[in-house]
Amino acid sequence: MEKVYNQISPPTFPDKTYVITDYYNGKDSLYTDAINRAIEACSSQGGGTVLVPDGEFLTAPIRLKSNVNLHLSNSTILKFTTDYNLFETVLTRIEGIDCHNISPLIYAYGENNIAITGKGKLDGQASTDNWFAEQRIRGIKSENGETVNEKTLLYQMKEDSIPVKERIFEKANGIRPQFINLYKCKNILLEGFTINRSPFWLIHPLLSENVTIKGVKMQSHGPNNDGCDPESCENVLIEDCDFDTGDDCIAIKSGRDEDGRYWNIPCKNIIVRECRMKDGHAGVAIGSEITGGCHNVWVENCQMDSPELDRIIRIKSNPMRGGNVENVFVRNITVGECKQSILGIEQKYWHVDEGPYLPLFENIHLENITSKKSQYVLHLDGFDDKSQIRNIYLKDCSFEGVEKPEINKVTGAENIRFENVTVNGEPFHEM
Structure with a gap:
């Protein structure tokens, strides 16, 4: 680093x-x-x-x-x-x-x-009383005459491989910028x-x-x-x-689907340090638009605390977006409470469980993390028959107030290791 x-x-x-x-x-x-x-x-x-x-x-x-x-x-x-x-x-x-x-x-x-x-x-x-909020339901006419949300129309243009020069959203038909x-x-x-x-x-x-x-x-x-x-x-x-x-408080990204594969430029060498996170879907997220991949992320010496903070670290994609995420190092994080999990991984984001571009997330290290309240320690949602989540290492961590009896909810992951980790005051050594 x-x-x-x-x-x-x-x-x-x-x-x-x-x-x-x-x-x-x-x-x-x-x-x-x-x-x-x-x-x-x-x-x-x-x-x-x-x-x-x-x-x-x-x-x-x-x-x-x-x-x-x-x-x-x-x-x-x-x-x-x-x-x-x-x-x-x-x-x-x-x-x-x-x-x-x-x-x-x-x-x-x-x-x-x-x-x-x-x-x-x-x-x-x-605010809720101006067009920035109203746009979510206002919509515009598509070519077939249907009224659709502007972002929905952009998604369809991407699916239909409409050239970027023709993807134009202006004035009243603009997407919230x-x-x-x-x-x-x-x-x-x-x-x-x-x-x-x-x-x-x-x-x-x-x-x-x-x-x-x-x-x-x-x-x-x-x-x-x-x-x-x-x-x-x-x-x-x-x-x-x-x-x-x-x-998400911080969300690291690298393009979506074919647009991301066209550029094929990862996000890399990202340092997050000495920050304070309150409300948000995640303290630090990687994805979900992570098609170009992400390499080398360091998160250290941060404080995260809110009943409205869903996850501390979140990595997310699906088999239509793909993306390889590797070398994520998280250390010296003090968590008061979060709503769901310390580490959350989703490889079927938005319930997309089939596609040709399986995401791969590997080499994720958590060290010296303390937490007072969460539902889970790990919530890893991968593919049942494939291990596309690999090499998760937790060291010198103490997790209190873990609510679920099954402190880890894990699917499709391999090589998860614990060293000097306690959960609700008890040593935890294996899955």
């Missing part, structure tokens, strides 16, 4: 500052043009800091450029409009599927040396700010390298509100962050 940790270094920026209010014309109701003009000026003149001063500023989606640090002052609230008519259409991915969709609230494509820093707040304004989406970028720093009321995933680095996410508070409980989703990324550090989310 130390070798990977030393390879990750945050970008630095010239000592020049561009204040967004200097670019505001005094007439616009939104600060979108002022912010984007300041970013463009900063980038074109060699880089520096674009300062959002104290106060509340309403904006449509904004686009980051190379060598720009977007800095939020301590009392800044950067608030994003929910008027979909003000969202341009950009290339992105939604749940592992490539498409053109309405812009994430903060977006960058192919940029180098970019940052969002400062103690201010990013507010996406997504990510809050921050950094696509094919290098040298990224996200530090210090609070993010809430996101329409979809909060932070989504995609096909990006050298990513540092540090001291960010992710507090958002809307639908699909994953906290941080590095997808097909390399060398990512998530450190000293707080998660209180409506879905």
Whole structure:
């Protein structure tokens, strides 16, 4: 891990500052043009800091450029409009599927040396009384005249191998976008700010390298509100962050089905350390869109505690998505309570139990994990006649308050080893 940790270094920026209010014309109701003009000026003149001063500023989606640090002052609230008519259409991915969709609230494509820093707040304004929530039932007309949900239509386009250039979702027919989406970028720093009321995933680095996410508070409980989703990324550090989310706190991904196999780029060298997780489907998840695979994940020195936190570590896929996940190292984790299991593995996610691409999960190490309450220690749901879950090793762990008499619920796994593990105060040596 130390070798990977030393390879990750945050970008630095010239000592020049561009204040967004200097670019505001005094007439616009939104600060979108002022912010984007300041970013463009900063980038074109060699880089520096674009300062959002104290106060509340309403904006449509904004686009980051190379060598720009977007800095939020301590009392800044950067608030994003929910008027979909003000969202341009950009290339992105939604749940592992490539498409053109309405812009994430903060977006960058192919940029180098970019940052969002400062103690201010990013507010996406997504709520149950605006279109970000209504879209789940609104739907649009498909070619055969049926009314379908936008994401359902995207899934069908993927199944029908519709070219990406024709998968277009814009304005009123847009799919709920990510809050921050950094696509094919290098040298990224996200530090210090609070993010809430996101329409979809909060932070989504995609096909990006050298990513540092540090001291960010992710507090958002809307639908699909994953906290941080590095997808097909390399060398990512998530450190000293707080998660209180409506879905997985962290979800590591690498594309879905044929789109994932087209790129075939794994997520690798991911470090999660000194974070705090509250509500969420999992503290750290790998999948379910993990077709490109995942290699080398370290999770250490974290605290996870909530009756609404389903699992501590979760790995998930199915035989249509596939994906090889290997070398996952989890150590020094303090768990107050979780709803289901310390380690949950699902190889038939969404009840898909047949297909040509069996996922393989192997070499998963848990060390020095303490927990006060859970249903299970292990909940491993693999294939009855195949061992596609291999080499699980637990060492120096203490699990209290395990509710189920069968402390492990295991199907389709082999070579599970225990060393110095206690369950409800009793030594546990074998399955």
